[in-house]
Amino acid sequence: MRFLHTADWHIGRRLHGYDLTDEQQAAFQQIEQLALTEKVDGVIIAGDLYDRSMPAESSVAQLNQMLQQLNLVDKLPIYAISGNHDSAIRLATGTPWFKSTRFYMHTKLAQAFQPIELPDTQVFLLPYFEPFDAQQYFNDDQLQHLDQAFVPIVKKMVSLFDPAKKHLLVSHFFVDGSSTTDSETQLKVGGLAAVPVGLLESFDYVALGHLHGKDALHAPNARYSGSPVKFSLSEANQKKGVFIVDTDPFNLTFRPLTPIRDVQQLTEDFATLIDPHFYKALNLDNYFGITLNDRQPIPNAMPRLRDIYPHIISLDRANGYDTEIEDSGESGDQIRQKDPMDLLGDFYRQVAKDDLSPQQIKWAKEALKIANDGGKRS
Amino acid sequence: MRFLHTADWHIGRRLHGYDLTDEQQAAFQQIEQLALTEKVDGVIIAGDLYDRSMPAESSVAQLNQMLQQLNLVDKLPIYAISGNHDSAIRLATGTPWFKSTRFYMHTKLAQAFQPIELPDTQVFLLPYFEPFDAQQYFNDDQLQHLDQAFVPIVKKMVSLFDPAKKHLLVSHFFVDGSSTTDSETQLKVGGLAAVPVGLLESFDYVALGHLHGKDALHAPNARYSGSPVKFSLSEANQKKGVFIVDTDPFNLTFRPLTPIRDVQQLTEDFATLIDPHFYKALNLDNYFGITLNDRQPIPNAMPRLRDIYPHIISLDRANGYDTEIEDSGESGDQIRQKDPMDLLGDFYRQVAKDDLSPQQIKWAKEALKIANDGGKRS
Incomplete structure (x- = not known):
């Protein structure tokens, strides 16, 4: 059978204040088209459908x-679970009815042991859960950590295996360790709450959600699909997409998605960034994280960059600021007795390496007059 | 056909801080039993299923x-609409699937014109809407008020009438005016946003939600079922229940529900309220609104009443407080020169008609000492 594996849609998420509704809708439409053209037998969504437990209307x-x-118009079966960002209770609304059109949404641990029986495949949908849920379910308060809880969970699933079928697991958690035969990416993912990848070896494929990069884990039989959309600057270099999973013979194909606006990191001198020869080669409609190599102050850097790059999501410095102020040799008392306009001129010269312009002097004098008049504007 | 008409469940509502979950569950179970024993052809829920647009988990x-x-276990059809307390968008979750088991939940104005076709009845489910929705739907910005919007709505519904069938409307709004042939209750309900009852005469029955009393309107063909549970002290004298509606021949039967704890108003002297001969005749587990006839101060009135009536939801006075303070004849200057302990003793005597006890004097002296020491406790 053939499945499309996606996860971590995070509907409602924003990117540094930018609404991602259109971006997520565009990714969805590509996922839908891929599912139809690849003639998949179902769409797997491995948790975190929403970004929040209490999503906006x-x-x-x-x-x-x-x-x-997907399900009612395109008639595609859906195999979905709740993730740690979802409210399992809210996401459960309507689920008993969904089954009538082969839309399976599991939100409770107990449902993990009710595999969806397809002609040649069993699909186990294990929603995100807390160790406490496993303690309750197995009546065993020794199950303090996720890796401990996974032992009886997998054992119980294996006891339900039909040996004539393939076995798929859909889940949402950290997996610790990646295949040592994969030289391309050797990532160790997760921490305390991680589950050893070895615990998953009974399954023909484990469709994971939780981590947003498709390369977070390279196990022979387990992958994160990653999110369909970039949700932070740290994901700038990730390739977003979905996996097409064939079960017999087993085959995994990554199919990329094209964003409306990509997320891109630029680390350059300011002079380069405002040079048309540089920026005309870029898609200026992208979201840009900009890091300046410059150390000196740059007046109005953000507005000047925004004129060229309208969607800047961060602006920082690679090498810090040039903040050395030369010691004028004057004492505190001497400085306090100076004319305020002279003081301002000295300060501006030190910071901006330039003299105040006649217009700046006019503004400063007006401001000083208002301050001296007790704040009253004429 | 036979329907059970209920409305205004307001799941999540609290009564003066008391959780009503058990009360609402008990009412639901009685509604369920009535629907089964009366062998109704469907349960009508006329809006406000939730108390809030963003209900708790x-x-x-x-x-x-x-x-x-109701729908999946008891196999009862449900005819429901969203009310003004519901989020129409949230309540719409799953609704396209619900129809497969004859659970009809309409949340959009456009759905009002898709009657549910039963063998001998058409059921029109008109959810709560704003005049703006009607303006959009009919492309007519003259529809500024609800009564204006109702004219084209009813006209469009009537154009869809199958003359061989009965016509039911389920709706959630204020109806202005009640039948003048009904001498029992002549209530005029609602205000600006009200709809004249005459606009509803085309329907064999209008199952209304919004008002919480079953007697809010006595029209020959339109009723509020009222809420299944009392939600405020002002509803203390209402009888809560549901209507059993027969369409052919038309017949309306009110079936009461029994609360776990009733809401009751007591207006009595304090002495009566704490007299076992009085209170032993009451169900003390009820929610009580207590109004004291007494005018004089009653020390610790609330805790003393709570010992007898554990669920007091309000406590007030029928005749105000006896707050007359006798004029001692002393001037402001004279009073300011008095010893603070003497002042406190005078005040207590005037308000509580009693002298300070030795323990009270001890506490007051300690407090004064701390105040005089600049607030430092020893």
Whole structure:
């Protein structure tokens, strides 16, 4: 059988204040088209459908429309679970009815042991859970950590295996360790709450959600699909997309998605950034994280860059600021007795390496007059 | 056909801070039993299923369970609409799937013109809407008020009438005016946003939600079912329940619900309230609004009443307080020169008609000492 594996849609998420609704909608439409053209037998969504446990109405409307489109219009089966960002209770609304059109949304640990029986495949949908849920379910308060809880969970699933079928697991958590046969990416992911990848070896494929990069784990039988959209500058170099998973023979194909606006990091001198020869080669509509190599003050840097790059999501310095102020040799008492306009002129010269312009002097004098008049404007 | 008409469940509502979850669950179970024993062809819920547009997780879990029980376990059709307390968008989650088991939940104005076609009845489900929605739908910005909007709405519904069938409307709004042939209750309900009852005469029955008393309107063909639970002291004298509606021949039967704890108003002297001969005749587990006839101060009135009536939701005075302070004849200057302990003793005597006890004097002296020492406790 053939599945499309996606996860971490995070509907409602914003990128440094920018609304991502259109970006997420565009990614969804590509996922939908891929599912149709690849003629998949179902779409796997491995958790974190929403960005928040209490999503805004606009997010609810958007996700509802997406799921209706896939399942009711396109007639695609959906295999979904709740992630740690979702409210399992809210996401459970309507789920008993969804099954009638092969839309399976599991939100409770107990449902992980009710595999979806397909002609040649069993699909186990294990939603995000806390160790406490496992303690309750197995009546065993020794299950303090996720890796401990996974032992009886996998054991119970294996006991339900139909040996004539392939076995798929859909889950949402940190997996510790990656295949040592994969030289391309040797990532160790997660920490305390991580589950050893070895615990997952009973499954033909484990469709994971939680980490947003498709390369977070390279195990022979387990992958994160990653999010369909870049959600932070740290994801600038990630390639976003979905996996097309064939179960027999097993085959994994990554299919990239094209963003409306990519997220891009620029580390350059200011002079380069405002040089048309440089920026005309870029898609200026992208989201840019800009890091300046310059150390000196640059007046109005942000507005000047925004004129060229309208969607700047961060601006910082690679080498810090040139903040050395030359010692004028004057004492505190001497400085305090200087004319305020002279003081301002000295300060501006030190910081901006330039004299105040006649217009700046006029503004400063007006401001000083207002201050001396007790704040009253004429 | 036979329907059960209920409305205004307001799941998540509290009564003066008291959780009503158990009360609402008990009312639901009686509604469910009535629907089963009366063998109704469907349950009508005329809006305000939730108390808030953003219900708590516990409320979502409770309502989801109720609707699943009625529709999926008891196999009862449900005819429901969103009310002004509901988020139409959130309540729409899953609704396209619900129809497969004859659970109809309409949340958009456009859905009002898609009647549910039963063998001998058309059910029009008109959710709560704002005049703006009607302006958009009919492309007519003259529809400024609800009564104006109702004219084209009813006209469009009537154009869809199958003359061989009965016509039911389920709606959630204020209806202005009641039948003049009904001498029992002549209530005029609502204000600016009210809809004249005459506009509803085309329907065989209008199952209304919004007002919490079943007697808010006595029209020949339109009723409020009222809420299944008392939500305020002003509803103390209302009888809560549901209507059983037969369409052919038309018949309306009110079926009361029994609360776990009733809401009751007591207006009595304090001495009566604490007299066992009085209170032993009451169900002390009820919620009580208590109004004292007494005018004089009663020390620790609330804790003393709570010992007898554990669920007091309000305590006030019918005749105000006896606050006359006798004029001692002393001038302001004279009073300011008095010893603070003497002043306190005078004040206590005037308000409480009693002398300070030795223990009270001890506490007051200690407090004065701390105040005189600049607030430092020894």
